[in-house]
Amino acid sequence: MGFRRRREAEAPDENLEPTDEQSDEVEETEEVAAVEGGPWDSEDAYPEMQRLDFGAFQVPVAQGLGFQVNFEATEVDEEGNPVNGRPVAVLVQHSESMLQIQAFAAPKRSGIWAEIRRETSQEIVEQGGGQVQDEEGPFGPELLAMIPAPLTPEVLEQMPPELREQIPAEFIEQGWAPQIIRFLGVDGPRWFLQGVVQGAAIEDEEQWQVLEDVFRNIVVNRGEQPMPPRELLELTLPQEFTEGAEAEEEEAEEMLDPFERGPEITEVR
16 A cells, blocks of 8 residues: 555543533444444443533544534525535534544444445545555544645645645646545444544544544443434534624624724534
8 A cells, every 4th residue: 555554552542521511224334333422322421521512422622632523515506505504514623634424324334334335435445546455443443545635826825835835746737635534433322423534633642542442431321313314414514603693793783993802602612
């Protein structure tokens, strides 16, 4: 393979401190085993700690973490511009690393991660021109992929100057750079949780440990409604997100005294 894998963690780092604020059939797949040590099912006895509630799952909160929600367009105008959408993924950012989280419905007695890994590998190799290799990680089987990322003039123009200066000249000349992506997956009781890791955490053990602890302490709320396998579990925005958005709108609408201290919004971190 033409890319390196990060060093294996010898032991999980306890970066997420508990707080006092919170006292069906598919093709051949792996059998669902009990999820030990997390991620957790909402019916499990899981460790109490501060978490953001996104409906389908709850994500731990810790110092130095940033959160973002990705939306998928559900309605477009006459010109094709999105006018409505639904949340489909949660992004957790730590330093120069990113973890994307999604949760899906799955059969009761069989997992879907083995099948998804095979399909993802095939798509990356055949459609993306990348390379893949199977790995064994702290959550079981995972997938490491190298995907050629385009470096067109438009892409380079949008990059911060300090980041653009770090790109080797050979990558700019060939018009692409290798991007390493790590796919995590956990089969739970009637749900499947996927994590996609990008950035420095691929090689930086300290940054990876933070994201590993986040993923390990997620609590999945599958719900009782019947759903076909692979259907995305419904995401909702936490109260902290909606309150922040409302405060921003109010601040934009008000004419503030330039010498008076206005309302402040504290980012969820």
